[in-house]
Amino acid sequence: MNNKIKQFLLAVALTFVTSSTAWSETYVRYEQDGETFWGELRGDVIHQLSAAPYLDGTVTGTQVNKADVKLLAPVDPKDVYMTGFNYEDHIPEGQKTTPYPGLFMVPAGTIIGPEDDIIHPADSDFIGYEAETVIVIGKRADNVSVEDAADYIFGVTAGNDVSARDWIPADIQWFRGKGAKGFNSVGPVLQTGLDYKNLNLTARLNGEVRQRGNTSNMIHDFEKMVSYISKYFVLNPGDLIWSGTIGTSEQLNVGDTYEVEIDGVGVLKNKIIQGK
DSSP: OOHHHHHHHHHHHHHHHHHHHHHOOEEEEEEETTEEEEEEEETTEEEEESSOGGGTOOEEEEEEEGGGSEEEOSOOOSOEEEEESOSGGGSOTTOOOOSSOEEEEEOGGGEEOTTSOEEEOTTOSOEEOOEEEEEEEOSOBSSOOTTTGGGGEEEEEEEEEOEETTTGGGSSSSHHHHHOTTOEEEEEEEEOSOOTTSOEEEEEETTEEEEEEEGGGOSSOHHHHHHHHHHHSOBOTTOEEEOOOOSOOOEEOTTOEEEEEETTTEEEEEEEEEOO
């Protein structure tokens, strides 16, 4: 092999490594001195960004230590789309799967971060956990195909879709039971470059494993959901799509701590406190 061929192959290899590495980034949203910022997390240092990463935010030159700021939910959505009964082991006995995702929405104001407390409403007798994988939309999506849907998925984070089980049957919609303030935690980071079709998820109640699964077992995968949702609604940068939960949802009590861990994302940890 002559030197020119060797140099060409080396250049190709370096280009592949560089492009692959550059796309795998860790982003956070944080509060410092009463202001909210986006940043790229490198080790324990946050490099501040001028805007959200999916809005072409660039490094400003300001750096802070992660330990010196409060981490917020690493998302800032306009719309939040959730999916019901998207894993076989969460579907009630006797209920059939549907040819389309069981879609519903919750208000963006329900989102809390990795260091926030989940509020147990005083007038609910039963709130339950639902560990989920969450994708963040990277650009405007309007009637996109399944084949093109991957181009609209920016990154992945973890979520806990807390639900007031005693409210849901009494209401016309799931809006209150799924979307009350302080219900839906997200974080700790927004991670790019992950294979969202094959991610392990483990969730723990007070340190004991209660949920475990893999996104490969989703009935309707994320690309199908992006296509399906964008057929009827316009998805905007920063919008969230939740996977639906796995297994059985059990009760959360005041004082409990629930953790959702996803490969490459880390651990989302929240404590349950009494609401008014």
